[in-house]
Amino acid sequence: MATVHMKIATVARDQVKVPWLWRLGRDFDLQVNILKANIDEDFGWALVELQGPVEEIQRATAWLHTTGLHVEPIERSVSE
Template identity: 50%
Template sequence: MVREPVIYRLGHDFDLVTNIRRADVRSDVGWVVLELEGSDEEIQRGLDWVGNTGVRVDPIAGDVIEG
């Protein structure tokens, strides 16, 4: 999935704003700390879709910015 535009699709196919906070992407593996802005329902729809693509999703509660 490293070559797939997963973050682009989250912003394009769902009503979400994405913000890459941190990342380390290599040719064969990668990780991203991604901030998502949108309704709780739309965020859940996007996360469900990402999970179904085979991408591992680990929510990070300590890195949440509310405002």
């Protein structure tokens, strides 16, 4: 099992209403942990931790890129 941290952000107002975090947990064999988020009617972002098989994390990341969301991998230190 692998663990990846990433920041996912909307780039268009209509993306705020799309349940993309829910789809990550439903459509992929992943555990999704929301570490921090800020979502309102105009913009949203979430810092998430994805845990699961490497192949599923890769599939989920590829899917996120097709949605038009901004996806940024996050390096985390041991102390966090």
